[in-house]
Amino acid sequence: MIKDGLLITPEWDNTNKYLKSGTRTESIDITKIIKENLKDMTDGIKVRKILVLMNKYTSRLHNANDSRKFKRNATEILKSGERTGCCDSCTLFTSIARSVGIPTMQIITLNKNWGRNIESGKKVGTSGHFFAGVYLQDIHGKYDWKVVDADRYVTDIRDVSFKNLNKENRNIGNFYTFAYVSDYFDDLGIDSIKKMSEVQLDAYIKCDKSDFEEEYDNIR
Numbered sequence: 001m002i003k004d005g006l007l008i009t010p011e012w013d014n015t016n017k018y019l020k021s022g023t024r025t026e027s028i029d030i031t032k033i034i035k036e037n038l039k040d041m042t043d044g045i046k047v048r049k050i051l052v053l054m055n056k057y058t059s060r061l062h063n064a065n066d067s068r069k070f071k072r073n074a075t076e077i078l079k080s081g082e083r084t085g086c087c088d089s090c091t092l093f094t095s096i097a098r099s100v101g102i103p104t105m106q107i108i109t110l111n112k113n114w115g116r117n118i119e120s121g122k123k124v125g126t127s128g129h130f131f132a133g134v135y136l137q138d139i140h141g142k143y144d145w146k147v148v149d150a151d152r153y154v155t156d157i158r159d160v161s162f163k164n165l166n167k168e169n170r171n172i173g174n175f176y177t178f179a180y181v182s183d184y185f186d187d188l189g190i191d192s193i194k195k196m197s198e199v200q201l202d203a204y205i206k207c208d209k210s211d212f213e214e215e216y217d218n219i220r
Contacts, residue, residue: 001168001170002170002211004206004207004211005203005204005205005206005207006170006178006179006203007179007188008179008181008187010105010133010167012167015103016103017182018098018103018105018135019098019101019103019104020098020182021095021098021183022182022183022185022186022187023183023185024072024074024091024183024184024185024186025073025091025094025095025098025106025182026075027095027098028074028075028092028095028096028099029075034096037053038050038100042137043100043101043136043137044137045157046097046100047097047102047134047148047162048154048157048160050093050096050097050100051093051148051150051157051160052154052155052157053096054083054089054092054093054096054150054154055153055154055155056155057078057081058078058083058092059081059083060083060085060089060151060153061082061083063084064085065193066084066085068084069084069085069087069088069192069193070087070184070185070191070192070193070196071191071192072091073091073095074091074094074095077091077092078092083151086151087130087184087196089151090106090130090150090151091106091184092150093132093148094106094132094150097132102134102135104132104135105180105181105182106130106132106133106180106181106182106183107130107131107132107133107147107172107177108128108130108177108178108179108180108181108184108188109131109172109175109176109178110127110175110176110200110203110204111127111128111129111174111175112175112176112212113127113174114127114128115176115204115207118201119209126193126200126201128200129149129151129172130150130151131147131148131149131175132147132148132150133147133148133165133180134146134148134162144164144165145165145167146162146163146165147162147163147164147165148162169211169213170211171212171213176207176211176212178200178203178204178207
Protein backbone atom coordinates (compact mmCIF):
# COMPACT_ATOMS: atom_id res chain seq x y z
CA MET A 1 0.00 0.00 0.00
CA ILE A 2 1.37 3.41 -1.01
CA LYS A 3 1.72 5.54 2.15
CA ASP A 4 1.81 9.01 0.55
CA GLY A 5 -1.12 11.04 1.86
CA LEU A 6 -2.34 8.24 4.14
CA LEU A 7 -3.12 10.12 7.35
CA ILE A 8 -4.18 7.15 9.50
CA THR A 9 -2.84 3.65 8.76
CA PRO A 10 -5.12 0.62 9.24
CA GLU A 11 -4.29 -2.01 11.86
CA TRP A 12 -5.75 -4.98 10.04
CA ASP A 13 -4.84 -7.56 12.68
CA ASN A 14 -5.78 -5.49 15.72
CA THR A 15 -9.51 -6.14 15.49
CA ASN A 16 -10.10 -5.31 19.16
CA LYS A 17 -9.21 -1.70 18.38
CA TYR A 18 -12.24 -1.46 16.14
CA LEU A 19 -14.61 -2.69 18.84
CA LYS A 20 -13.83 0.24 21.15
CA SER A 21 -16.06 3.29 21.27
CA GLY A 22 -14.90 6.82 20.63
CA THR A 23 -16.31 10.31 21.09
CA ARG A 24 -18.58 10.15 18.04
CA THR A 25 -18.92 6.36 17.91
CA GLU A 26 -19.81 6.01 21.57
CA SER A 27 -21.40 2.76 22.66
CA ILE A 28 -24.97 3.36 21.66
CA ASP A 29 -27.93 2.36 23.80
CA ILE A 30 -29.80 0.89 20.87
CA THR A 31 -33.53 0.53 21.19
CA LYS A 32 -35.18 -2.69 22.27
CA ILE A 33 -36.68 -3.03 18.79
CA ILE A 34 -33.25 -2.94 17.15
CA LYS A 35 -31.82 -5.39 19.70
CA GLU A 36 -34.64 -7.82 19.08
CA ASN A 37 -34.14 -7.55 15.33
CA LEU A 38 -30.46 -8.52 15.63
CA LYS A 39 -30.82 -11.58 17.85
CA ASP A 40 -29.61 -15.03 16.79
CA MET A 41 -28.11 -13.96 13.45
CA THR A 42 -24.75 -14.45 11.80
CA ASP A 43 -22.59 -11.33 11.67
CA GLY A 44 -23.14 -11.01 7.92
CA ILE A 45 -26.92 -10.98 8.36
CA LYS A 46 -26.57 -8.56 11.28
CA VAL A 47 -24.71 -6.09 9.08
CA ARG A 48 -27.38 -6.33 6.39
CA LYS A 49 -30.12 -5.92 8.98
CA ILE A 50 -28.42 -2.89 10.56
CA LEU A 51 -28.49 -1.12 7.21
CA VAL A 52 -32.21 -1.87 6.85
CA LEU A 53 -32.98 -0.70 10.38
CA MET A 54 -30.98 2.51 9.94
CA ASN A 55 -33.16 3.45 7.00
CA LYS A 56 -36.29 2.50 8.93
CA TYR A 57 -35.55 4.61 12.00
CA THR A 58 -33.60 7.51 10.47
CA SER A 59 -33.89 9.56 7.29
CA ARG A 60 -30.96 10.61 5.11
CA LEU A 61 -31.04 14.38 4.48
CA HIS A 62 -29.41 16.04 1.48
CA ASN A 63 -28.20 19.42 2.67
CA ALA A 64 -24.47 19.82 2.07
CA ASN A 65 -24.31 22.79 4.47
CA ASP A 66 -26.19 21.29 7.42
CA SER A 67 -24.55 22.82 10.52
CA ARG A 68 -24.81 19.51 12.41
CA LYS A 69 -22.35 17.72 10.13
CA PHE A 70 -19.41 16.17 12.02
CA LYS A 71 -20.73 17.45 15.36
CA ARG A 72 -22.98 14.67 16.70
CA ASN A 73 -22.40 11.27 18.26
CA ALA A 74 -24.28 8.12 17.34
CA THR A 75 -26.88 8.46 20.10
CA GLU A 76 -27.74 12.00 19.03
CA ILE A 77 -28.04 10.93 15.41
CA LEU A 78 -30.37 8.04 16.25
CA LYS A 79 -32.54 10.11 18.61
CA SER A 80 -32.90 12.89 16.02
CA GLY A 81 -34.06 10.43 13.36
CA GLU A 82 -31.95 12.30 10.82
CA ARG A 83 -28.58 11.61 9.18
CA THR A 84 -26.94 14.67 7.63
CA GLY A 85 -24.70 12.71 5.26
CA CYS A 86 -22.35 9.77 4.84
CA CYS A 87 -20.43 10.73 7.97
CA ASP A 88 -23.54 10.38 10.15
CA SER A 89 -24.52 7.18 8.36
CA CYS A 90 -21.09 5.66 8.94
CA THR A 91 -21.01 6.84 12.57
CA LEU A 92 -24.40 5.33 13.39
CA PHE A 93 -23.59 2.11 11.56
CA THR A 94 -20.19 1.81 13.27
CA SER A 95 -21.68 2.25 16.72
CA ILE A 96 -24.49 -0.28 16.22
CA ALA A 97 -22.20 -2.85 14.58
CA ARG A 98 -19.68 -2.60 17.42
CA SER A 99 -22.46 -2.90 20.00
CA VAL A 100 -23.25 -6.37 18.61
CA GLY A 101 -19.59 -7.43 18.51
CA ILE A 102 -18.58 -6.68 14.92
CA PRO A 103 -15.17 -4.93 14.54
CA THR A 104 -15.81 -1.83 12.41
CA MET A 105 -13.53 0.91 11.08
CA GLN A 106 -14.38 4.17 9.34
CA ILE A 107 -12.79 4.60 5.92
CA ILE A 108 -12.50 8.24 4.82
CA THR A 109 -12.01 8.97 1.14
CA LEU A 110 -11.76 11.80 -1.34
CA ASN A 111 -13.55 11.92 -4.66
CA LYS A 112 -11.01 11.60 -7.46
CA ASN A 113 -13.07 13.91 -9.68
CA TRP A 114 -12.78 16.52 -6.92
CA GLY A 115 -9.02 16.03 -7.05
CA ARG A 116 -8.99 16.59 -10.80
CA ASN A 117 -10.88 19.86 -10.29
CA ILE A 118 -8.27 20.93 -7.76
CA GLU A 119 -5.55 20.15 -10.29
CA SER A 120 -7.29 22.24 -12.95
CA GLY A 121 -7.43 25.24 -10.63
CA LYS A 122 -11.14 25.14 -9.79
CA LYS A 123 -12.11 26.37 -6.32
CA VAL A 124 -14.04 23.60 -4.60
CA GLY A 125 -14.86 22.80 -0.99
CA THR A 126 -14.84 19.11 -0.20
CA SER A 127 -16.05 15.96 -1.90
CA GLY A 128 -15.53 12.44 -0.65
CA HIS A 129 -17.26 9.61 1.13
CA PHE A 130 -17.22 7.67 4.38
CA PHE A 131 -17.28 3.89 3.97
CA ALA A 132 -17.22 1.29 6.75
CA GLY A 133 -14.88 -1.66 7.00
CA VAL A 134 -16.33 -4.68 8.82
CA TYR A 135 -14.52 -7.82 9.94
CA LEU A 136 -16.71 -10.75 8.91
CA GLN A 137 -16.57 -14.50 8.51
CA ASP A 138 -17.26 -15.93 5.05
CA ILE A 139 -19.06 -19.16 4.17
CA HIS A 140 -15.76 -21.03 4.44
CA GLY A 141 -15.20 -19.87 8.02
CA LYS A 142 -12.44 -17.41 7.10
CA TYR A 143 -12.48 -13.91 8.58
CA ASP A 144 -11.52 -10.85 6.54
CA TRP A 145 -12.32 -7.17 6.13
CA LYS A 146 -15.26 -6.21 3.90
CA VAL A 147 -16.27 -2.75 2.68
CA VAL A 148 -19.79 -1.42 3.28
CA ASP A 149 -21.48 1.77 2.13
CA ALA A 150 -23.59 2.61 5.19
CA ASP A 151 -25.06 5.64 3.42
CA ARG A 152 -26.83 3.54 0.80
CA TYR A 153 -30.62 3.36 0.97
CA VAL A 154 -31.52 -0.22 1.82
CA THR A 155 -34.93 -1.66 2.67
CA ASP A 156 -34.26 -5.38 2.22
CA ILE A 157 -31.30 -7.46 3.38
CA ARG A 158 -31.25 -9.14 -0.03
CA ASP A 159 -30.12 -5.83 -1.54
CA VAL A 160 -26.82 -5.98 0.36
CA SER A 161 -23.70 -7.82 -0.74
CA PHE A 162 -20.11 -7.43 0.41
CA LYS A 163 -16.82 -6.82 -1.36
CA ASN A 164 -13.41 -7.62 0.07
CA LEU A 165 -11.58 -4.57 1.36
CA ASN A 166 -8.36 -4.38 -0.64
CA LYS A 167 -5.48 -4.10 1.82
CA GLU A 168 -2.92 -3.06 -0.79
CA ASN A 169 -4.92 -0.65 -2.91
CA ARG A 170 -6.58 2.45 -1.48
CA ASN A 171 -9.05 2.92 -4.35
CA ILE A 172 -12.74 2.23 -3.70
CA GLY A 173 -14.41 2.88 -7.02
CA ASN A 174 -14.12 6.57 -7.82
CA PHE A 175 -12.92 7.31 -4.29
CA TYR A 176 -9.43 7.23 -2.82
CA THR A 177 -8.86 6.43 0.85
CA PHE A 178 -6.77 8.78 2.97
CA ALA A 179 -7.58 7.50 6.48
CA TYR A 180 -8.68 4.29 8.18
CA VAL A 181 -9.94 5.41 11.59
CA SER A 182 -11.62 4.11 14.70
CA ASP A 183 -13.34 7.46 15.28
CA TYR A 184 -12.95 10.39 12.87
CA PHE A 185 -13.14 12.99 15.64
CA ASP A 186 -10.66 11.35 17.99
CA ASP A 187 -8.21 10.36 15.26
CA LEU A 188 -8.31 13.43 13.00
CA GLY A 189 -10.04 16.14 15.03
CA ILE A 190 -12.73 16.65 12.39
CA ASP A 191 -15.52 18.67 14.02
CA SER A 192 -16.88 20.82 11.19
CA ILE A 193 -17.26 21.05 7.42
CA LYS A 194 -14.37 23.53 7.38
CA LYS A 195 -12.08 21.15 9.25
CA MET A 196 -13.07 18.28 6.97
CA SER A 197 -12.12 20.40 3.95
CA GLU A 198 -8.74 21.23 5.46
CA VAL A 199 -7.95 17.59 6.31
CA GLN A 200 -9.03 16.33 2.91
CA LEU A 201 -7.01 18.95 1.02
CA ASP A 202 -3.93 18.22 3.14
CA ALA A 203 -4.25 14.51 2.37
CA TYR A 204 -4.77 15.13 -1.35
CA ILE A 205 -1.68 17.33 -1.62
CA LYS A 206 0.41 14.52 -0.10
CA CYS A 207 -1.13 11.70 -2.18
CA ASP A 208 0.68 9.93 -4.99
CA LYS A 209 -1.74 10.74 -7.84
CA SER A 210 -0.36 7.89 -9.94
CA ASP A 211 -1.98 5.54 -7.42
CA PHE A 212 -5.48 6.66 -8.50
CA GLU A 213 -7.34 4.15 -10.64
CA GLU A 214 -9.79 5.20 -13.31
CA GLU A 215 -12.39 2.44 -13.20
CA TYR A 216 -15.52 2.82 -11.11
CA ASP A 217 -16.90 -0.09 -9.14
CA ASN A 218 -20.16 0.38 -7.24
CA ILE A 219 -20.12 -0.82 -3.66
CA ARG A 220 -23.25 -2.69 -2.65
